[in-house]
Amino acid sequence: MQDYNQLLLIWLYFQTVVAWAKAIFTDYTKFMKGLDWGILYNKYHNNTYDPVKFASEVKRLIADKDVTKNSGIYEYLLSGDEKFLQIRAFDDDQKMEAYVRQNGICPKCGEHFEFDEMQGDHITPWSKCGKTISENCQMLCADCNRRKSNA
Numbered sequence: 001m002q003d004y005n006q007l008l009l010i011w012l013y014f015q016t017v018v019a020w021a022k023a024i025f026t027d028y029t030k031f032m033k034g035l036d037w038g039i040l041y042n043k044y045h046n047n048t049y050d051p052v053k054f055a056s057e058v059k060r061l062i063a064d065k066d067v068t069k070n071s072g073i074y075e076y077l078l079s080g081d082e083k084f085l086q087i088r089a090f091d092d093d094q095k096m097e098a099y100v101r102q103n104g105i106c107p108k109c110g111e112h113f114e115f116d117e118m119q120g121d122h123i124t125p126w127s128k129c130g131k132t133i134s135e136n137c138q139m140l141c142a143d144c145n146r147r148k149s150n151a
C-alpha cells in the first residue's frame with residue numbers, strides 16, 4: 001500500500017502542475033515542451049497572474065527577434081526577469097559604429113577609452129521597446145555599464 005500511496009501522491013502532484021500551467025498559459029506552443037514545469041510550479045504557484053495578458057505577451061515575445069531564447073519566455077513572464085530571454089547583444093559592427101559616432105568617449109563619464117574597453121548598451125532598454133539596432137547602441141566604459149545595470 002505504501003508504494004501505491006506514493007504513486008498516487010506523485011500522480012496528484014503531476015495533475016496539479018499540469019492544471020496550473022494550463023490555467024496560466026492557455027495557448028500551447030512548442031516552446032513549452034521540455035520545460036521543467038514542476039520547478040516552475042514550485043517557484044511561482046503562489047503568485048497571481050493574468051492568463052489573458054500572458055497569451056498576448058507570449059505571441060509578442062515569440063515574434064520579437066531580439067528574444068533569442070523562446071523557451072525562456074515562460075519563466076520570464078512568471079518572474080519578470082529578462083535574463084531568461086537572452087536578449088540579443090549588439091554585434092561588433094553595431095558597436096564599432098557607435099564607438100566611432102562617440103569618438104571613443106563614454107557618454108556617462110566623458111572619458112576616452114579603447115574599443116575593447118567598452119561595452120555595447122541599449123540606449124532605450126529592450127523592456128521599453130528599444131531594439132538591438134545600431135541607432136539604439138551606445139558604448140559605455142565597463143565601470144559606467146556596471147553602474148547602469150545595477151541602477
Ligand SMILES: [Zn+2]
Pocket residue numbers: 106107108109110111140141142143144145
Ligand atoms: Zn564611463
